[in-house]
Amino acid sequence: MVEYERSKTVPASGGTVYAYVADPANLPAYISTMVRAGAMTGGELHVAAEVEGRHEEGDARFQADSAARRIEWGGSGTSAYHGWLQVADAESGSSTVTIHLSTTSADDADQVEQALAETLANIGRGVG
Numbered sequence: 001m002v003e004y005e006r007s008k009t010v011p012a013s014g015g016t017v018y019a020y021v022a023d024p025a026n027l028p029a030y031i032s033t034m035v036r037a038g039a040m041t042g043g044e045l046h047v048a049a050e051v052e053g054r055h056e057e058g059d060a061r062f063q064a065d066s067a068a069r070r071i072e073w074g075g076s077g078t079s080a081y082h083g084w085l086q087v088a089d090a091e092s093g094s095s096t097v098t099i100h101l102s103t104t105s106a107d108d109a110d111q112v113e114q115a116l117a118e119t120l121a122n123i124g125r126g127v128g
Contacts, residue, residue: 001080002106004113007098008120012127014069014095018087020127021097022064022071030126032118045073052111080104097123 010017020026024045027037036048040059048057061074061082074082083101090096099116 001102001104002109004101004103004109004116005098006113006116006120007096008124009090009094009096010120010124010127011094012124013093014087014089017095017097017123017127018066018069021085021087021123022066024062026126030119030122032115032122052108 021030024037024039027045027047028034031049033049033051034047035050036046038046040046043061043063045060045062046058047060048055050056058075061072063072065071069087070084072082072084081101081103083099085097085099088096088098097120099119101112101116103112
């Protein structure tokens with residue numbers, strides 16, 4: 001597995017940030033490649049994304065834990081792609097958002113790092 005992790009301090013409370021990121025309706029607003037997310041039953045979402053010029057669509061697992069202020073996701077079925085996002089309180093009413101991704105290929109490392117940076121920036125704008 002190839003692991004990626006990036007954090008950013010956001011000028012909003014942990015509760016505000018978590019409420020924003022845990023709502024599946026907000027996923028296309030902050031995940032840089034996602035264009036649609038629709039809730040299904042049993043913690044599943046149907047998602048669509050534009051990735052490197054191609055359209056990808058499928059079902060994904062999405063689990064939110066409000067007590068831990070953590071969301072976890074992954075591809076459905078046998079997909080090895082998965083990740084988590086956690087929100088922690090920081091100083092002066094701000095919070096720290098950490099995103100962790102696990103995937104099977106390092107071929108797209110630069111694009112993954114860019115997507116993580118864009119996603120964190122979008123979260124900051126979304127709650128700011």
